[in-house]
Amino acid sequence: xxxxxxxxxxxxxxxEQPPGATGRGERGxxxxxxxxxxxxxxxxxxxxxxxxLTVESxxxxxxxxxxxxxxxxxxxxxLGLLRxxxxxxxxxxxxxxxxxxxxRIGYVAQNADAGKEMPITVREVVKMGRFxxxxxxxxxxxxxxxxxxxxxxxxxxxxxxxxxFGRLSxxxxxAVDDALETVGMSAFADRRIxxxxxxxxxxxxxxxxxxxxxxLLVLDEPTVGVDAESVDAFYDLLAxxxxxxxxxxxxxxxxxxxxxxxxxxxxxxxxxxxxxxxxEFVESDALARAFGTEARxxxxxx
Amino acid sequence: MSADLLAxxxxxxxxxxxxxxxxxxxxxxxxxxxxxxxALTWVLEQWYWLMDWVYYFTRLEMLNPRYRFMHRAxxxxxxxxxxxPLIGTFLVHRQLALIxxxxxxxxxxxxxxxxxxxxxxxxxxxxxxxxxxxxxxxxLFIELISEVTDAYNDVSMAIVLSTGFALGTTLISLxxxxxxxxxxxxLFGNLxxxxxxxxxxxxxxxxVVVGTVTLTRNQLLYVTFDETAAAVSGIPxxxxxxxxxxxxxxxxxxxxxxxxxxxxxxxxxVPVAGATQVSRSFSESLVVSVVLAELAVLLGIGVAFYGGxxxxxxxxxxxxxxxxxxxxxxxxxxxxxxxxTPDMGSIDTDTDASAGAGDD
Numbered sequence: 306x307x308x309x310x311x312x313x314x315x316x317x318x319x320x321e322q323p324p325g326a327t328g329r330g331e332r333g334x335x336x337x338x339x340x341x342x343x344x345x346x347x348x349x350x351x352x353x354x355x356x357x358l359t360v361e362s363x364x365x366x367x368x369x370x371x372x373x374x375x376x377x378x379x380x381x382x383x384l385g386l387l388r389x390x391x392x393x394x395x396x397x398x399x400x401x402x403x404x405x406x407x408x409r410i411g412y413v414a415q416n417a418d419a420g421k422e423m424p425i426t427v428r429e430v431v432k433m434g435r436f437x438x439x440x441x442x443x444x445x446x447x448x449x450x451x452x453x454x455x456x457x458x459x460x461x462x463x464x465x466x467x468x469x470f471g472r473l474s475x476x477x478x479x480a481v482d483d484a485l486e487t488v489g490m491s492a493f494a495d496r497r498i499x500x501x502x503x504x505x506x507x508x509x510x511x512x513x514x515x516x517x518x519x520x521l522l523v524l525d526e527p528t529v530g531v532d533a534e535s536v537d538a539f540y541d542l543l544a545x546x547x548x549x550x551x552x553x554x555x556x557x558x559x560x561x562x563x564x565x566x567x568x569x570x571x572x573x574x575x576x577x578x579x580x581x582x583x584x585e586f587v588e589s590d591a592l593a594r595a596f597g598t599e600a601r602x603x604x605x606x607x
Numbered sequence: 608m609s610a611d612l613l614a615x616x617x618x619x620x621x622x623x624x625x626x627x628x629x630x631x632x633x634x635x636x637x638x639x640x641x642x643x644x645x646a647l648t649w650v651l652e653q654w655y656w657l658m659d660w661v662y663y664f665t666r667l668e669m670l671n672p673r674y675r676f677m678h679r680a681x682x683x684x685x686x687x688x689x690x691x692p693l694i695g696t697f698l699v700h701r702q703l704a705l706i707x708x709x710x711x712x713x714x715x716x717x718x719x720x721x722x723x724x725x726x727x728x729x730x731x732x733x734x735x736x737x738x739x740x741x742x743x744x745x746x747l748f749i750e751l752i753s754e755v756t757d758a759y760n761d762v763s764m765a766i767v768l769s770t771g772f773a774l775g776t777t778l779i780s781l782x783x784x785x786x787x788x789x790x791x792x793x794l795f796g797n798l799x800x801x802x803x804x805x806x807x808x809x810x811x812x813x814x815v816v817v818g819t820v821t822l823t824r825n826q827l828l829y830v831t832f833d834e835t836a837a838a839v840s841g842i843p844x845x846x847x848x849x850x851x852x853x854x855x856x857x858x859x860x861x862x863x864x865x866x867x868x869x870x871x872x873x874x875x876x877v878p879v880a881g882a883t884q885v886s887r888s889f890s891e892s893l894v895v896s897v898v899l900a901e902l903a904v905l906l907g908i909g910v911a912f913y914g915g916x917x918x919x920x921x922x923x924x925x926x927x928x929x930x931x932x933x934x935x936x937x938x939x940x941x942x943x944x945x946x947x948t949p950d951m952g953s954i955d956t957d958t959d960a961s962a963g964a965g966d967d
Contacts, residue, residue: 384839386835386838386839404841405841406841407839407840407841407842408840408841410839410840412835412836412839412840413836414833414835414836422700422883423700423831423832423883423889424882424883424886424887424888424889424891424892425832425888425889426887426888426889429828429888429889429890430832433825433828433829433832433833433836433837433840434840436825436826436829436840436842437840437841437842439825469822470821470822471822471823471824471825495887495888497887497888510836513836517840523839
């Protein structure tokens with residue numbers, strides 16, 4: 306990842322880039338996320354400007370910044386939900402807005418909007434993680450189904466019918482059950498999601514991402530409205546999943562949690578103010594410059 | 608512009624059309640439509656036969672073979688009882704409960720367009736067909752306004768609702784060929800006016816709505832529950848939004864025959880709201896909402912027949928009564944608190960291990 310240059314008084318100090326953890330394309334491994342010199346604005350004023358960022362497979366990256374700094378916008382650009390005004394965003398090497406391998410990405414949003422008053426169980430939510438794998442649109446992706454259709458176009462193969470009507474197969478249900486077990490929510494599988502606490506809901510959404518067998522987990526301020534005890538358990542879960550090889554990109558306002566859990570921090574306020582290992586972020590003045598205050602990070606449980 | 612001037616303008620515009628130009632098109636449409644209509648007529652005949660048997664067993668006067676219109680009304684009611692809550696479930700949980708109202712008012716404009724064309728150039732088209740077309744165009748406009756202007760959904764719905772009703776009343780006020788005659792049946796619904804042709808149209812709409820929802824229910828559910836996550840997973844959210852509103856337009860036009868423009872939205876919303884109170888899961892809520900809707904429709908049609916009152920109003924009143932009962936039942940379930948909170952399992956990234964308990 307590289308820092309961006311600016312023509313304003315808030316230029317990035319490139320000396321803050323840690324040796325061995327800098328320059329785009331200099332890292333080894335595959336680029337899971339590759340945002341290159343992206344600028345975007347909802348109006349004439351850019352929300353993010355000249356931002357470049359790469360995330361490698363297996364990394365745990367946190368994006369921090371003050372309110373309105375463009376964190377969520379950057380996330381949407383990363384995921385192809387917004388199209389950059391200039392620059393490019395790639396996911397797993399493909400243009401983000403044309404990326405069609407959605408099952409590789411798990412997305413967890415803020416808790417606030419989840420489910421509203423919808424009568425839906427935890428298992429039904431986690432099941433959604435399998436939707437990218439099934440349905441008549443996916444028949445062409447499964448050679449065995451293509452063969453079955455070729456051999457008996459009018460036959461009633463159960464697999465083919467399942468695929469056409471979007472029914473989950475035994476292996477899909479096994480993936481759902483595994484995901485529930487992984488996040489410790491098996492006992493809540495048949496509960497309405499609206500009856501759960503904030504922390505439990507977020508676990509369910511993580512399980513949805515796991516059920517899709519995602520390689521990349523993107524979380525947008527996932528602990529807003531979640532009680533402190535559940536927040537700790539939630540970050541433990543993220544750390545454990547990252548240890549298993551899942552790439553984690555965390556948009557977060559809780560700097561204490563970021564410092565404690567993430568390997569790498571990107572500090573954003575329209576442009577990148579810092580990009581490097583978490584311990585160097587703690588020592589730097591990037592936070593104060595990005596927030597425009599004398600903000601200092603208190604660590605060690607303070 | 609005065610009504611006379613507008614009528615003169617529309618009349619001269621339509622007079623410029625040479626009806627013979629439409630003959631080849633009518634031939635093509637007839638080639639496609641005739642076999643379909645023939646098949647649907649056969650389905651209707653089988654339905655009459657079934658209703659005759661039910662009459663001989665139950666002796667319900669409303670099913671007397673003399674009243675074929677009631678047989679058709681029951682068929683239309685049963686179809687509405689399935690497809691309205693089916694699509695309404697997705698609307699209610701997206702907070703689009705009032706879209707049915709907006710589309711019903713534009714469907715009214717579609718009826719007015721059909722009546723107007725029939726009166727002026729003797730097109731001979733069913734007003735329900737023009738209502739389907741106009742309502743579907745309006746449905747796309749609702750989506751378009753929301754997408755282009757970033758307006759709240761209720762703003763775009765209000766704009767389309769007003770425009771639809773304004774267009775309908777304007778065309779009716781032209782009064783070409785006695786347009787005002789028979790408008791009440793579209794405003795308030797009428798069991799007796801369910802013709803074989805409109806029942807056949809409804810069967811087509813029913814097949815399209817149920818078939819589409821069956822094939823796309825997963826995607827519709829994901830978009831309804833979490834639009835952003837659905838988009839991230841590769842679901843083309845805008846397309847599914849358009850599908851939803853277009854299916855809604857079809858349901859509205861189908862239900863309009865017996866519910867009327869004014870009350871049609873209730874069938875999309877009230878049974879779903881009742882089912883939400885008592886259901887534990889989404890799939891259960893779909894089934895329960897259909898059961899509640901069928902109950903309301905059948906009871907409503909029965910009361911309307913024997914009481915000599917308007918079916919649409921009675922159906923809605925019965926549906927609301929059922930909703931009140933569902934709310935009471937839901938509250939009772941909550942008070943009983945029949946579920947003991949289980950312990951959270953442990954976080955376990957080794958999926959071979961079983962979940963532990965109580966260490967969260």
